[in-house]
Amino acid sequence: MTTSSMPRIDAVDHITLGNGLQVFVKQDHRAPIAVSQIWYRVGSSYEKRGRTGISHLLEHMMFKGTERYPEGRFSEIISRQGSRENAFTGRDFTAYFEILAADRLPVALELEADRMTNLDIRAEALSTERGVVLEERRLRTDDRPEGRFLERYAAIAEPGTGYAHPIIGWADDINAIDEGDLIDWYQKWYSPANANLVVAGAVDPDEVFGLAQTYFGMLQGSPAADPSDPPPLEPPGERRLVHRDAQSRLTHLRLGYRVPSFATAENEDEGYALMMLAGVLDGGEGGRLTETLIRRSRKATVINATYNGMTRLDAEFTIHAVCPDGHTDRLEESLRSQIARLRDELIPDGELQRTKSQLIADHFFNMDDIFNQAMQVGMLEAIGAGWETSSAFEHKVRSVTPAQLQEVARRYLKPERLMVGILCPADAGNEPL
Template sequence: MTTRNAFFALIPALMAVPAAAQTQSEVSEFTLDNGMQVLVREDHRAPVVVSQVWYRVGSSYEGRGQTGISHLFEHMMFKGTEAVPEGRFSEIISREGGRENAFTGRDFTAYFEVLAADRLPIALELEADRMANLQITEDALSTEREVVLEERRLRSEDRPEGRFGERYAAVANVTNGYAHPIIGWADDVRGMQVDQLEGWYEQWYNPANATLVVAGDVDPEAVHALAREHFGSIPARAVPAVSDAERLDPPGERRLVYRDTQARVPQLRLGYNVPSFATAESENDPYALLMLANLLDGGEGARLPQSVVRDSDVAAAAGAGYNPMVRLDGEFTLYGVPGDGDVEAVEAALREQVQRLKDEPVQAEELERARSQLLADHLFELDSVFYQAMQLGMLETTGAGWQQLGEFEARIQSLTAEDVQAAAQRFLRAEQLTVGVMLPDDEEA
């Protein structure tokens, strides 16, 4: 995601809608003749609509020599068309009282508008225009290339955590596109040319490779008609086949020790290669992994804050996380910051907590507390119309299918202690682990 696209900074404002989310709202699905998918989720609590166009392309689709092109192209999509010159898109949305922006991920690039519900046709007309008629010029590329390089300097090159994160990802994802940063490697971005961007536009910015997600105070049939009106005449093109390298299973434990002269405190990261919604053999596996992450780091009473931070003082901070909404395999992550610089002690404490999950079935009371926390977080997030659209778009573009949104509660409710322990035993194995350590430059490894 970009500094221009300070997406997370917008979320509090975008979530400022009345409470009592309609979590059981139906999703209507349509497909235009040119292959464009349309998903509509009704939410009539406020006269607001969220429109998002998702393209199935992100940094994991890139090879060396073109890393960062998805993100750079996101910038270029705001450079204008013949009908809507540069700057006019944002002016029109602002004039109508709305917000607009975009974001790039590893598996998708998405563009959104938040408007009064009766202004939806304006958003669709503008998005259809730049899907079909974007102007890509050398002057525009020269400007945005420098913007991206400066963004990269601020976020990655000038920060120890950024430098460490890029190196860790390259070690943890040796066989796929998650190895390189979304923003790209500097030499690739610096060498990007107009013909490369034109080719990227021709390949991926295609109605057959796009999903329109609309959520809010709308009628599904009316949205379908508007989508046909604005996007229906854009010709479909063949979508390129994606060739992902086969993973090494199991890849074997890997270890990175990175020393940085600007790092002030050591940091530790343990990442297990695990399945996502899209790659799991069993539909329950990702939900069990979500439960494991919540047991470790679901609030102040979870195991890591309680045992590793407060009770033992081994770590100043510790946590865990897992995101199943990725196209390829995901990562189950634990991290820690030593309280006294003893990285080995923190690593031992984190490994001990993993082993405990494998050796001991979680007690009923703790399982129910984690289950309640997961469901509460999920329902709170669905209180946002914007988040509802985000969930549909991410699930669909990563290959999980938007239907997963409606299955979440039932899947979490059905998990047993045996399911959770079995997932820990199956996936949290040393053969699937990458360990990353960042040390101040004068520290011993």
């Protein structure tokens, strides 16, 4: 393969090894740094009740060592290279990464190849990591009213899917998982055929492909497994959750509409349109929500709209607000009016162009970081949307029309797809909020 000395900013080189491992390379030669990421196509959405949290718990166990590199040795070697490493678990993937000098890339690949198939899962190590995970759950969720609320919200908003349970898992499931469960999960999902290697930075694609073949090419493992998702359910109509929490000092209102992701949309243009609609509502200080509900009417002290289309299953278009007086009825009415306006009126050209410019600027600012460049490729591949989605971003955003935005708002931002969640202090009582 011949590579240009000045590759396009959106160019990605790709091969698939004989064992099924996919390798993606994105060049950026501005600094002599490389990012290596291994993405396994498994996360909390692949889990069933009784085994929730097993993907995240296995992520912790991946740092407990192999026969060749016992516990602590992996991190010691990476540290001695002047590098750093970590991992993260999502709903649709588990990923491990190293950030290091480009000429030290072989070290990271050798270590990752070893623990892809040779992990040593022991009961003693599991006992330690189980305690770490339960403490993490306590700090992030059990001791925080917002965390307790969001778990309850997801359970109702995502019926029939793996998104209904938390990534970290339910506490009783975490306590029930044993080393046999982890070994089975590891052997089923951690194999070359179920993984993507993404390398970004000051690297040559041919050299990376050669290194991948050297360290990963001889590995064997299970074939890529089916996540066995149940058939998708139509949104069951408008739902409502009111969670009164003794530790909550503020009242939060959350409106979430079930919408397609980039992976599930019938037409990928719908994903860009939903992103644009969120930008119209929440375009910083100039967004409609800030202007009308914070500056003018003071019905909210904090407000934002988001669309995260980077999911394997359907996504959510969300508006979140903090209500200063605790009475959410007026705030909710105003938010519904803003959604109705998206359905009923074409967005003026000036407002649309401002939103497009902001989205494109934010995208390129984010892509200035080589870690984020690798993240974008890895995430798009993990959810099944394909890395090419990112390369088309600017063109797709500029191509969205007011009529497309209105059509998508009418199709998806309607009450039948709505989940309303309210978090309020326990002394709010039972009167209408």
